[in-house]
Amino acid sequence: MNKFFPAKAIESVCIGKNFHFLRLTPLEEIILPIYGQFYMLQCGETYDPLLKRPFSIFDYDATYLEFLFRVKGKGTSLLSQTKKGQLVYLLGPLGNGYPQPPGDFIVVAGGIGIASLMPLLKFHQKRAILFYGARNSDELVMRDRVSEMAKHYYFSTDDGSIGQQGLITDLFFNFLDSNGNLTNLPVYACGSTPMLKTLREITEKYHIICYASVEEYMACGIGACLGCVIKIKNYDDISGFQYSRVCKEGPVFALKDIFW
Amino acid sequence: MNKFFPAKAIESVCIGKNFHFLRLTPLEEIILPIYGQFYMLQCGETYDPLLKRPFSIFDYDATYLEFLFRVKGKGTSLLSQTKKGQLVYLLGPLGNGYPQPPGDFIVVAGGIGIASLMPLLKFHQKRAILFYGARNSDELVMRDRVSEMAKHYYFSTDDGSIGQQGLITDLFFNFLDSNGNLTNLPVYACGSTPMLKTLREITEKYHIICYASVEEYMACGIGACLGCVIKIKNYDDISGFQYSRVCKEGPVFALKDIFW
Amino acid sequence: MENVKPDLTTKIASLTLKNPVMTASGTFGYGEEYADFIELQRLGAIVVKGLSYKPKKGNPPPRLIETPCGILNSIGLQNIGVETFIKEKLPFLRNLQIPVIVNFFGDSISEYIKTAEALSGVKGIDALEMNISCPNKEAQWCIFGTDARTMREVIEAVRRVTNLPLIVKLTPNVTDIALMAKIAEDSGADAVSLINTITGMAVDIIQRKPLLANVTGGLSGPAIRPIAVRMVWEVCKAIKIPVIGMGGITTYKDALEFLIVGAKAVAVGTANFFNPRATIEIIQGIENFLLENNISHINQVIGSIKL
Amino acid sequence: MENVKPDLTTKIASLTLKNPVMTASGTFGYGEEYADFIELQRLGAIVVKGLSYKPKKGNPPPRLIETPCGILNSIGLQNIGVETFIKEKLPFLRNLQIPVIVNFFGDSISEYIKTAEALSGVKGIDALEMNISCPNKEAQWCIFGTDARTMREVIEAVRRVTNLPLIVKLTPNVTDIALMAKIAEDSGADAVSLINTITGMAVDIIQRKPLLANVTGGLSGPAIRPIAVRMVWEVCKAIKIPVIGMGGITTYKDALEFLIVGAKAVAVGTANFFNPRATIEIIQGIENFLLENNISHINQVIGSIKL
Numbered sequence A, B: 001m002n003k004f005f006p007a008k009a010i011e012s013v014c015i016g017k018n019f020h021f022l023r024l025t026p027l028e029e030i031i032l033p034i035y036g037q038f039y040m041l042q043c044g045e046t047y048d049p050l051l052k053r054p055f056s057i058f059d060y061d062a063t064y065l066e067f068l069f070r071v072k073g074k075g076t077s078l079l080s081q082t083k084k085g086q087l088v089y090l091l092g093p094l095g096n097g098y099p100q101p102p103g104d105f106i107v108v109a110g111g112i113g114i115a116s117l118m119p120l121l122k123f124h125q126k127r128a129i130l131f132y133g134a135r136n137s138d139e140l141v142m143r144d145r146v147s148e149m150a151k152h153y154y155f156s157t158d159d160g161s162i163g164q165q166g167l168i169t170d171l172f173f174n175f176l177d178s179n180g181n182l183t184n185l186p187v188y189a190c191g192s193t194p195m196l197k198t199l200r201e202i203t204e205k206y207h208i209i210c211y212a213s214v215e216e217y218m219a220c221g222i223g224a225c226l227g228c229v230i231k232i233k234n235y236d237d238i239s240g241f242q243y244s245r246v247c248k249e250g251p252v253f254a255l256k257d258i259f260w
Numbered sequence C, D: 001m002e003n004v005k006p007d008l009t010t011k012i013a014s015l016t017l018k019n020p021v022m023t024a025s026g027t028f029g030y031g032e033e034y035a036d037f038i039e040l041q042r043l044g045a046i047v048v049k050g051l052s053y054k055p056k057k058g059n060p061p062p063r064l065i066e067t068p069c070g071i072l073n074s075i076g077l078q079n080i081g082v083e084t085f086i087k088e089k090l091p092f093l094r095n096l097q098i099p100v101i102v103n104f105f106g107d108s109i110s111e112y113i114k115t116a117e118a119l120s121g122v123k124g125i126d127a128l129e130m131n132i133s134c135p136n137k138e139a140q141w142c143i144f145g146t147d148a149r150t151m152r153e154v155i156e157a158v159r160r161v162t163n164l165p166l167i168v169k170l171t172p173n174v175t176d177i178a179l180m181a182k183i184a185e186d187s188g189a190d191a192v193s194l195i196n197t198i199t200g201m202a203v204d205i206i207q208r209k210p211l212l213a214n215v216t217g218g219l220s221g222p223a224i225r226p227i228a229v230r231m232v233w234e235v236c237k238a239i240k241i242p243v244i245g246m247g248g249i250t251t252y253k254d255a256l257e258f259l260i261v262g263a264k265a266v267a268v269g270t271a272n273f274f275n276p277r278a279t280i281e282i283i284q285g286i287e288n289f290l291l292e293n294n295i296s297h298i299n300q301v302i303g304s305i306k307l
């Protein structure tokens, strides 16, 4: 079930160069999302931009919905100009969401990927070991708010301005290397494709289950246009793969199943 | 000469249902407009709406430019959301403007047409007899500010909510009827096409010179696209008319020359 | 004066639609995807995603990209195939009690025939819409809908094997759309629908490669509306069978443009993606427009253009 | 590494352009209209409003209307005629010291010939661009650019009477644009330019009549860009003579799309209307792009698409 509804912006703030935070109050009763789901948000009032844009739910309860996004192109640029009190139209909650963690778990977030993982941390407080990396300390947004939900946390930045210098996957790899007992924890990840590819190598090596939220261009968000597919392994098919819709069968897939 | 330049909104207020007032400070040295000229204003940041929209200059000096407009479609709707401090791009001053009145003169304004006529009143204070009509008192916008510039003024509204009930052209006609001596004053007019057509009948009857500012859809505003033409009488041409560009040869034409 | 609810009924061949608003193939899935957002029963008709005889995987991603006021897509006609459709999707659609129109295609004339046969005589399928904008396997250089002779052949072949109302969906990528419509009419079509997407391309200037994996794709959305209205107008003047207009329809005003130039019905495509309630809002908008203008029947609007 | 200013020089037949950005006919007047806004000398070339032998009044208003991300226009080729152009407009253009390309048209083959002759051998005119998207008076049913035989005839006729570089401007309203380009090449064109506007229509739903007095008009602007890029790509693959790409170019990124698929130069049209500095910003943008990507010559970009 999902809905198309208006919400009112009650907070709309720039949280660093090119990052924006939006807190909305739905004007209708909503269907509560589950972690890892997303919404399509209308950006602007005219036909340009034409499509709604997909954003993970960052935080929520029955009375508010929060989004955290990077200002990238014209859609996010218009959305970042949302004024307090303004109406925003959304469609959602959409997608499958993350499976429930059985106990403790590991979270690997690359940059704005943190937005998708926050609800997991929040609804399983002090259960996650969080690895969160970004280009620099400015882009390691909301790090205090997310890290306080984790059991342990580790930061990395490309320039070493905060946390360890280097890639978050390197940090994670070294961590596993020296904490062999933790390889039985499932990993939840969201970030760039290169990050996820490296993560796949790592998790395959250690036979760790890893769930990753992936991105693809979307038109409808509800499974109707078939525009957002990615290749997923399927050995029942002679080709060895099938096209799965990121908006419907995803955005969360078992990382090992992605056919890259 | 005209320019393409940014200006900053220093006042942006709704002045009645569907009417908006915008005061801008140019961020570059501007070319001073003359009365009856107009500017093309960018509405919105994306390709929809695509074209700039034409607006008469309502008031100005070297440090500010004021516009008064009716919220009609998507361009004016976006423009009316301009926030204080926001940048607005403009092109202008454009068009020919009104010829200088020789002494006293008459102004006939229909609705938002007042925007185009205000500078004439301002720069020739207490020289004009103003006839200003609109649908109702709400739409007789800025009537105090404009009428105090006039020598005498008369209002009309369709519903009689202020001034005389009826059309402004009727009021004007009755006035001429009982003030025959005033038929030697030139008339400056701006308003709907039906208003101008009636005004033409009246002024032709009394052999009064009448200058009217007219509207046509515009793309470039600078004479390049030939999109904004109207039929103007030309007896040198066998057809008896020529197409003149409203943005270049106009927007002000001798009313008698318009080929309707 | 009392305001009587205007009559929106329109006829496409033997089908009676309670209003002229249908969905455009490929933009409405198999209907069920939109059940959360609208009462599907209120639609004039439902047109499902194009089917081929066997399931088709479609093109590799990226499959779509936004362009100014439009989208370019190269889904590549991914679909579940006739058999699965009839088994898994049709029961739901049949229950809606509105006309169900099945869009289909093939890559050869024999595929078209096989698919049309498999869809005919199935309870719940009320009409067929034949998509002829597909590459022709047998004549590599053309798609069925751009070459007059091939087009005639394939329509006649399908006509022979089905008694269902046959709508031929025209491609806009031609010099003379009215001529193509005439050929469809002469070849036995009961109606034509247009326009399908216009072939376009977009380039990633950093990678210097096409943004769609398939290189080119089909342009749809508000951007193409003026082209679609013109083509529908040209076709309405040229043929006698009903015309279904589409291309960029987003509001009831857009829909009325198509009806005024002569379309008997319209289809809403890309707009469903950014407004899942678009179809219903359009139906409501048309009804209000008729009410406000004291028009009692939609027929008084259809083809009413004054030139 | 030191950044050397990249070389933007490109060649169209015997013309050398200092950069690949020109203006699209009909969107830049006779150049002087834009002198307040940009240094005209910085343009790669200037293409003026289409000329006919005698002045033409053009169509009655309304002549233009905005559509989603585009405009529909039916100016009707209003122009001052060859004689007045040469006398009153050319001296100014000649002074700019950049290539001046004169766009022209006729309503019959003999008109084309007469106009081309009158424009040839005139000092200051560096090339001719032949607009073949005009109604053909002699064959009412077609415009010159949509019928292969007529097109060949008119190009060959013009070729015979001029030694100036001859650019043929193609209409997009055809099934196979590559075929039309090939015909232009075979008929003696030195280059082709595309796309001209796409025929469209818009309806006033209250009055129930077309919004343009001329009923239909030509669609231009960002809306059509994906279609234009696709057509330019198809044409670049099919012919050897240079291709000038246009259709919706608004930013340097758009221009690069056309260059990457193979255009040797681009023209900026509708964008001039809403941004009179568009051409210069595009030139600057391309230069910066080359600099940032360490590309020394624009030739390394042209046709560099990887499929």
Ligand SMILES: Cc1cc2nc3c(=O)[nH]c(=O)nc-3n(C[C@H](O)[C@H](O)[C@H](O)COP(=O)(O)OP(=O)(O)OC[C@H]3O[C@@H](n4cnc5c(N)ncnc54)[C@H](O)[C@@H]3O)c2cc1C
Residues within 6 Å of the ligand: A038, A049, A051, A052, A053, A054, A055, A056, A057, A068, A069, A070, A071, A072, A073, A074, A075, A076, A077, A112, A115, A116, A214, A215, A216, A217, A218, A251, C065, C066
């Ligand atoms: C399921 C999902 C969840 C997401 N959650 C977040 C989030 O919480 N925070 C955040 O900052 N970003 C998120 N993204 C990415 C975000 O949707 C894009 O950055 C955004 O659509 C860019 O729009 P734009 O108009 O600013 O950029 P443009 O580049 O101008 O957009 C042009 C087109 O490309 C699409 N597009 C561009 N980048 C992406 C992308 N990475 N993924 C999908 N489509 C893209 C746009 O939707 C649009 O259709 C998510 C994407 C998906 C698929």
Ligand SMILES: Cc1cc2nc3c(=O)[nH]c(=O)nc-3n(C[C@H](O)[C@H](O)[C@H](O)COP(=O)(O)OP(=O)(O)OC[C@H]3O[C@@H](n4cnc5c(N)ncnc54)[C@H](O)[C@@H]3O)c2cc1C
Residues within 6 Å of the ligand: B038, B049, B051, B052, B053, B054, B055, B056, B057, B068, B069, B070, B071, B072, B073, B074, B075, B076, B077, B112, B115, B116, B214, B215, B216, B217, B218, B251, D065, D066
């Ligand atoms: C020289 C001139 C001066 C003007 N001065 C003023 C003024 O001071 N105050 C004011 O309120 N209005 C003025 N107008 C009218 C104003 O330009 C239009 O109301 C405005 O362009 C409507 O834009 P929109 O996007 O809101 O409407 P839409 O209807 O959505 O616009 C669609 C298209 O139609 C054009 N258009 C619509 N109505 C008009 C119109 N009446 N004249 C010209 N083009 C139109 C728009 O520019 C746009 O291209 C003037 C028009 C001209 C030609």
Ligand SMILES: Cc1cc2nc3c(=O)[nH]c(=O)nc-3n(C[C@H](O)[C@H](O)[C@H](O)COP(=O)(O)O)c2cc1C
Residues within 6 Å of the ligand: A225, A227, C024, C025, C026, C027, C049, C050, C051, C073, C075, C077, C103, C131, C169, C195, C196, C197, C219, C220, C221, C222, C224, C246, C247, C248, C249, C267, C268, C269, C270, C271
């Ligand atoms: C994502 C997508 C998928 C489509 N799939 C089909 C299809 O399977 N069969 C078909 O005949 N048309 C298909 N179309 C074309 C639409 O039915 C319609 O003709 C076109 O999009 C123009 O209408 P619009 O601008 O309202 O979208 C598809 C269009 C889109 C955007």
Ligand SMILES: Cc1cc2nc3c(=O)[nH]c(=O)nc-3n(C[C@H](O)[C@H](O)[C@H](O)COP(=O)(O)O)c2cc1C
Residues within 6 Å of the ligand: B225, B227, D024, D025, D026, D027, D049, D050, D051, D073, D075, D077, D103, D131, D169, D195, D196, D197, D219, D220, D221, D222, D224, D246, D247, D248, D249, D267, D268, D269, D270, D271
């Ligand atoms: C108002 C207007 C007038 C035009 N006049 C001509 C013309 O006289 N001759 C011609 O060959 N093309 C003419 N064109 C077509 C343009 O040169 C160009 O091919 C087309 O607009 C596509 O480019 P654009 O999208 O950048 O505008 C005209 C276009 C517009 C918008």
Ligand code: FES
Residues within 6 Å of the ligand: A217, A218, A219, A220, A221, A222, A223, A224, A225, A226, A227, A228, A229, A245, A246, A247, A248
């Ligand atoms: S976005 Fe349409 S199917 Fe996923």
Ligand code: FES
Residues within 6 Å of the ligand: B217, B218, B219, B220, B221, B222, B223, B224, B225, B226, B227, B228, B229, B245, B246, B247, B248
């Ligand atoms: S608006 Fe372009 S010539 Fe007047």
